[in-house]
Structures are given as C-alpha cells and as structure tokens.
Amino acid sequence: MPELPEVEVVRVGLQAHVAGRTVREAEVLHPRAIRRHVLGADDFTQRLTGARVEAARRRGKYLWLELSDKEAVVAHLGMSGQMLVQPEDAPDEKHLRVRLRFDDDGPELRFVDQRTFGGLVLDDLTDIGERVLLPGSIAHIARDPMDPAFDLDTAVRALRSRRTEIKRALLDQTLVSGIGNIYADEALWRAKLHWARPTEKLTLAKGRELLSAASDVMNAALGQGGTSFDALYVNVNGQSGYFDRSLDAYGQEGLPCHRCGSPIRREPFMNRSSFSCPRCQPRPRG
C-alpha cells in the first residue's frame, strides 16, 4: 500500500526515466483510471500528445509529471497503483489502465492498478503563494514531513485544532500529508500513544514527538525502498521494498512488542485495523 516513502521511490524513478521526454501517444484502457478527469479520455489523450515532461514532483501521496505550459499529469496510486517503465514490446499487465509512449521510441510508462482506487488527471498548475506551483486538484493537501518547508509546530497546531482521535487527525491529509495506516501505527508506537487519544489531550511536546517519529519512520522506510506486503507496491522497475521486515506495530498482531514484550493487539478502526502495544500504548480512560 503506497504511502509517502513508496510514492517518493516511484517519483525518483519517474524523474530518472521519464523527465525530459515528449509524449508521442497516450492510451486509456480503463475509464475509471481517469474518472477525476472530468473532460474524459479523449481530452486526456489529446492534450497529452506532444507534451514534454519537465520533471516528476510529489506532495504527500500525490505525485505529478510537470509538463510544459503549466500543466501536469497528477497521479494517486490508491491502494494498488503502480507506475511501470516497460519496453514497448513487453506484454501488457493484467490491470494495465493507462499507457504513455514517447517520441524517442524508448520504454513506455504504464499505470497499472488492480483495485482501481488510484487514478490520473490532467490539471493546471496553480501558484498557491510563496512561489509554490501545485496542481489545482491537490491544493488542499498539506505539506508532508519530507518537504523542506515543512514546519513541525504548524503541523502540530493543525492536529491539535481538531476535535477527534489522534489517528484520525494523523490520516487527514489536509493537516499533514503522506501518512497512511501503516506509518500512523508505527509513529504512534514510537511515541507511545494510543490511536484513540483525543487530540485536545495532545501536548505540544508530545505532538512534536509524534510527528518527528512519523518523519523518522518514513525516512527509514525510504532508505529501504519502501514497505511491501505483496506485489502491489513496486518501484518503476517492478521491484519491491523490504521495510516491512522493520515494522514494530503494523501487522504484528500477537507478536511480542519490541520494547516490552507484550503481544501487539489489533483493534478495529474506521473499517480497518489499528495495531498497538497494550502496555506501551494504553487506551485512554473514558
């Protein structure tokens, strides 16, 4: 499941293999993959044809190919999206959704997505101030902890301004971006916080500790090529990361906590799961 480190690995691959190339042909093989492009597949493919990719950029879990003329192809990988750089004669993947071919006849770019939660959209780049150009469709997404301009205290204040549980706030991409279920659980474990703790009970110091932990764990994951549980997350060359071997909480139900030895528990959370240590991360009273 791609979160920030996994998306960053993909972005680096796109920058290396796609930037500087000009699109010769775009092909949409499944309409749901471009459902957020309201003008439809014909508009998407026509506007992409002849466009030059200037750079690959990212904010949180969104990435985009910056094109000339202040346009961008915005991508979200959802749960199972992959950006693959493949030879043109390679067999199509079963879940190939969108294909871009380039005028240098080199490897093509494929958007493959089994569960179709991800997608692409062609969007205009908008100046949101401070000389920051963002695709308009993701202007509401907050800076992520790997952003050089990320401000820890601003993010902590945003989390504390909500009246909800701390993990719900952590997953809210308008407060701090890039954190998904896996790294939320890992950051909470490192900060010894239960996911259901109310945000108003979060002190400034504990908030800083929590977001620093999130940043640390995501940097560590990035260093190992990301977290993979199956073949759903791969880099542009189709290779998986191996940070899942370093996880302390997520998916560790029943296994001893690496700090105190208590068995990690799994609790239902927002129609999914939350993993925590019952001793290190006691449930808040009430």
Added chain:
DNA sequence: GTTACGACCTGCGAGC
C-alpha cells in the same frame, strides 16, 4: 464549519 461514515474496487484466504 466540522466530523463521521459508507461507497468505491479486486484478489486472496478462511471457512463451510
């Protein structure tokens, strides 16, 4: 305005 929750979607594994 803010928060909570269901829908979207497909493949896999468990249970019968």
Added chain:
DNA sequence: TGCTCGCAGGTCGTAA
C-alpha cells in the same frame, strides 16, 4: 472442489 464472506485501505461525497 467450489462457493460465500471478510478483509485490505485512501479518498470523496453525503449526512448529521
């Protein structure tokens, strides 16, 4: 063997 069901989970729209 084959069927059903639950689970995985990020984002968005809608309801409260």
